[in-house]
Amino acid sequence: MPNRLAASTSPYLLQHADNPVDWWPWSPEAFEEARRRDLPVLLSVGYSSCHWCHVMAHESFEDERLAGLVNELFVPVKVDREEHPDVDAVYMEAVQAATGQGGWPMTVFCTPDGEPFYFGTYFPPRPRGGLPSFEQVLRGVAGAWRDRREEVASAAADLVRQLGSRGPAFKERGAPGEEDQRAAVQELLRGFDEARGGFGGAPKFPPSMVLEFLLRHHARTGDPEALRMVETTCRRMAEGGICDQLGGGFARYSVDAAWVVPHFEK
Structure with a gap:
């Protein structure tokens, strides 16, 4: 059965409309759902011509067992970086600041307030080339959220403060002069x-x-x-x-x- 992405106009999001992952589009309602269920958000950002985005989708997002794990432990949000370059830019800066590199698919785990606390790009279905499997990441992040909530919240808040201090500070609102x-x-x-x-x-x-x-x-x-x-x-x-x-x-x-x-x- 198609998920919430079926009503999207984005070609990339429509490619994921039949995933067993219960995707939400980028919206306030998705984060409200995360607050209601007291779960972290799994934010997955990609675009329609991205090779590794398609690989991860086929390996993990189309897998019924992994999709069930995602749906149980997270509120999953799928973003087309070409539809929301603003969202992509903010979280890519966080990924690059935390890991020194970035790319797509971009996989970010956030608090229900949208504060990122764990990052990555492509994760394989099984451990490979020094990368943990997607399932290991899902279970590890969910465990940290469950058992070390204060530590996760503190790390997320620290990163948000660091990123905020990097931006230009205009004295007045409006277009730059x-x-x-x-x-x-x-x-x-x-x-x-x-x-x-x-x-x-x-x-x-x-x-x-x-x-x-x-x-x-x-x-x-x-x-x-x-x-x-x-x-x-x-x-x-x-x-x-x-x-x-x-x-x-x-x-x-x-x-x-x-x-x-x-x-x-x-």
Whole structure:
């Protein structure tokens, strides 16, 4: 029988509408249900062309026994990162801050207030390559929630405070002004990869929205550093393996920091 995702318009969520997992879409009602049942939330974030998202879905979310365990111990919430990039960005920052890496599927366990306390990406159905099995993770997290609730809540609150201290603090509500935008450019410069373009390390994503912001900023102010970051990034991407030299277009991201090894989705 289809679950709650059957009414979704997201192609990714519709792919999970027949899972035996009793998925909720991202909604206040899902977290209210977690509070009512006094259970943690299992937040699973992915997108329709993600290879490992499909692998984990087939191995675990389509498995009746594992799905029964999920439904018993958690309130499961499925998110399409292309439908909710805001949700994806917040929890991906938490995953990267806690583990030093990220990716999809993104698997996050949260309190009923949405505070994350355990993270991962793909978990196999059986222990493999140093990864615990999905069942081991489910039982371990549920046990911690049951037996060490105060410790879990404290860890979640600490992480939320750490992430909150990283964000920009605007003095007034509303759109950022010119001063804020200049500060943003300076912050981007500090994280800019001078040799290879882009920002940060592996995996490295084409930063389309950042590049658009820098181009608009350059058009308004003539800032040469903004234009240099755009030109360097675009040139390195075009020269790298992330660019399909025959068919055109770019892979979704590079698994390395130099745009050499593409993740094969366009």
